[in-house]
Amino acid sequence: MSLCSTSLPAETDVLIAGCGPCGLMLANELGRRGIRVVLADIKDGTAFNPQANATQARSMEHYRRHGFADEIRALGMPDDYPPDIAYFTRMAGYELARFAMPRARDAKQVIRGLSGSWSAAELPHRVSQKYVEQVLLKHARKYASNSIHFTTRLVSFADHGSHVDCELELAAGGVRSTVRTKYLVGADGARSFVRRELGIALTGEAGRQREFMGGRMYAIYLRCPDYYASMPNAPAWMNVMVNHEQRAFMTAVDGKQEFSYHFQLREGQNEELIDEAEARRQVYTGWGRELPIEIMSRVSWTAGYTLVAEKMQQGRVVIGGDAAHLFTPAGGMGYNTAIEDAVNLGWKLAALVRGEGGARLLQSYDAERRAVAVRNTGYARTLADSLGGFAARPELEAQTAAGEEARRVAGEYYNHHARVEFNIPGFTLGARYDGSPIICSDGTTPPPDGMNIYHPTACPGGRAPHAWLGDGRSLYDAFNLEWTLLRMRRDVEVSGFEAAARKAGVDLRVLDLFEDGLRDLYEADLALIRPDQIAAWRGSDDSQADAVWRQVLGF
Ligand SMILES: Cc1cc2nc3c(=O)[nH]c(=O)nc-3n(C[C@H](O)[C@H](O)[C@H](O)COP(=O)(O)OP(=O)(O)OC[C@H]3O[C@@H](n4cnc5c(N)ncnc54)[C@H](O)[C@@H]3O)c2cc1C
8 A cells, every 4th residue: 555745744743764563553552642743664655565464462452442453353364264373294285283263253252252361352363464554554544643654764863852853855865854853763674774873782682593484584475366276275374384395384365365475495595596486486395286376576584583672762762663673473473562562652652742751651661662572582482493493304294104103293293382372362461561660569479471371460560451341341442542540349539540640631531340350350449551551550549649640650
């Protein structure tokens, strides 16, 4: 989807470099709050290549907060397409393992029946990033305060303490304009210009080699109208090919004819020498069958990163998304972490622009999101080690007893692996901001962190536990856009919080819910919920209201 507009305003509140998921989501967070934004991207529109394929439950909850979760869930594959994860020797060969997932058409009903680790308002959705970006852009454009400019590059900036002057170049080598902004956000991807200009290094691990998902990978975006009618195995969303000749994965993009095929480049395999014919041959190797295909794009990329920026904020400049952390895309965590950076940053920047926040508010973005980036990149590395650690031997495809045994072993391995990689409520719902300067700890200890298990808890610093209300609504749908004070016991005084919020100029809604079980879930009479649905404080009276507000607003 392409969009160009020409005139850049001379001044703005927030300038965002990069219209990927992070920049677009941030434009939605700020646009909804009426904050003036200039959003610029070098490209002439949203992504053409599919890129990320998994939208996690937490990202879906945020899309729900903005009112477009259903729109996103309607995208990608048809709603009855099996979003399974399946492992094959080759696509026309043996199926080794499969992890079946609920179909999109059932997602809304299924999530209402789940509890424990899957206490959530939304299930994950399998959809290519290219479609998600189009929705994010469409909604970002709804807000008159958003000024969106493609074919526009940030070429320099200077932080003057009270504002940042940004120089933007319209079209390659074209006219340059200066925009004065209160804050600059580098959501400018893996090679982030903003991060490099600030001299911020990436720390962690780069270049981990594995048999699969470590080293150079080659991506082919292709169309094959005959695929589903010609392939013998049941369809899946994520297809992993395990054979001694080639290690690859392929995601279904539209569930009809488009696919995103990625294979591991072996030592000595020169990507420069891969022409269209060779790319085609590689696809046929993984498929074990030749079908007419149209290649729409080809690009190489690197797997094996576990990198996090040493800081995510410096003065009035912040970085988020791939600019601040690089994953190996096992588990589908990179884009989802980028979305949560934007959500965390959005309400804070809005509060600062409106004069509602203190100095520690922006610093808390670094404190909160950097720790989560370290956690999430670490989880992704564990998954990549597991996915790539299995050695594929030739007998896997042999029609012999040894071959059968090899396939049984591989099946066991991948059946286990799939459940670890693709059932990750802990990753998506369990990230926490313990130790953040703007979280009011109540001295309780949060449950242990784990990728595959989530313990709903209102221990301050984590996602507010979700519940379905007696009238069928999601608790989250009852939350305010900004702050919510959840009162779960009658006759508890909240006027101290209301008065303090009025004094701070902050939008607070007191939400009275005296439903069975909610107080037990929150283990408190009152809980203060941030605009990003994080529990900031909990307690039993309003005697500390002033101090709580000062802390949660970063004073
Ligand atoms: C093969 C593959 C599969 C993946 N699968 C998943 C998955 O299943 N789940 C998942 O969560 N993640 C996945 N990811 C990762 C995901 O694609 C990225 O994490 C995500 O795109 C990051 O979003 P972003 O907005 O931070 O950056 P990007 O999407 O990279 O956007 C950055 C934007 O900044 C623009 N830009 C750069 N420099 C400038 C400048 N100077 N001025 C203006 N604009 C600029 C660029 O043009 C670009 O549009 C995958 C990645 C790959 C490669």
